Amino acid sequence: MSNFRKAATGMTLAEHLAEARRRFLQSAVAVLVAGVVSFMVYPEILRFLQDPYCRALPRHCTFLVTNPLDGLTLRVKIAFFGGMLFASPFVFWHVWRFITPGLKAKERRYAVPFVSASILFFSGGVAVAYFSFGHAIAFLQSIGGHSLVADYNPNQYLGLFLMMMFIFGITFEFPVVLVALELAGIVSPNQLLHSWRYALIAITVASAVFTPSGDPLSMLALATPLTVFYFLAIGVGKLFKK
Numbered sequence: 001m002s003n004f005r006k007a008a009t010g011m012t013l014a015e016h017l018a019e020a021r022r023r024f025l026q027s028a029v030a031v032l033v034a035g036v037v038s039f040m041v042y043p044e045i046l047r048f049l050q051d052p053y054c055r056a057l058p059r060h061c062t063f064l065v066t067n068p069l070d071g072l073t074l075r076v077k078i079a080f081f082g083g084m085l086f087a088s089p090f091v092f093w094h095v096w097r098f099i100t101p102g103l104k105a106k107e108r109r110y111a112v113p114f115v116s117a118s119i120l121f122f123s124g125g126v127a128v129a130y131f132s133f134g135h136a137i138a139f140l141q142s143i144g145g146h147s148l149v150a151d152y153n154p155n156q157y158l159g160l161f162l163m164m165m166f167i168f169g170i171t172f173e174f175p176v177v178l179v180a181l182e183l184a185g186i187v188s189p190n191q192l193l194h195s196w197r198y199a200l201i202a203i204t205v206a207s208a209v210f211t212p213s214g215d216p217l218s219m220l221a222l223a224t225p226l227t228v229f230y231f232l233a234i235g236v237g238k239l240f241k242k
Contacts, residue, residue: 023094030090035083042075045082046154049161052134057141057150064151074154081162092119110183117176124225125172129165132221136164136213164212168222171210175229175236182237189237192230199230 038045054061065071096115141150181187192199207223 020098023098027087027091027094030087031083033083034086035079038082038086039075039079042078045078046074049078049158052130052161053137053152053157055134056138060150062151063154063157065154070153070155074158077155077158114176114180118173121172121174121176121229122169125168125170126165128172128221128225129168129218132218133161133164133213135217136215139215139217140213160212164218167210167212171206171222171226172229174226175233178230178233179236179240182233183240189234192234192237196230200227203227203230 050061050063092115096111100111141148178187178192182189182192203223203226207219207226211219211222
């Protein structure tokens with residue numbers, strides 16, 4: 001194993017582990033620094049996350065806390081997730097620099113587009129979740145009836161919001177996974193094209209199951225791009241096969 005790693009990267013196993021430790025520590029410091037910055041600009045981040053709530057219920061979009069520690073808990077959560085988000089380009093760069101020496105030339109050629117596409121599609125999913133969350137809040141408020149007054153706990157609101165953005169981001173990786181399966185020879189573009197009816201049923205069911213808010217608009221906002229991505233992945237797979 002040591003000889004193989006040294007032959008592949010020019011480094012011994014001990015040097016490889018030392019490099020992994022160095023890059024991990026640098027990434028952890030970046031997350032910590034970004035988290036401290038997020039903690040300091042917490043009011044601005046909170047307003048940004050609160051905006052869908054205020055767009056859905058413009059006359060009443062305040063938060064209700066019932067525990068003295070709720071404010072501190074919320075600020076720490078936002079600092080943590082903000083640190084992960086803002087430091088992610090630096091972390092991804094270190095991951096890329098760590099794995100690149102061990103890749104073959106052909107693998108390295110495919111790796112850059114795949115990593116870039118993964119980040120792009122995940123960001124797209126987060127953006128769709130952000131802009132559709134206001135409609136989800138309005139739907140959930142209206143379905144309960146007009147006798148209910150919305151006074152949401154900020155930690156519960158943030159938990160639902162982050163879960164929705166995470167799920168949308170992960171599911172938007174769907175075309176990247178399909179193209180990878182096509183390149184690996186596990187499925188072919190023709191097989192995917194032949195099974196498109198079953199795929200649409202699966203996408204619809206998955207969108208209904210995995211949408212945290214459960215409202216029709218959010219389900220449609222998830223199912224529609226996934227359907228487009230399915231056929232896009234078929235086209236990209238055909239191009240790579242040429």
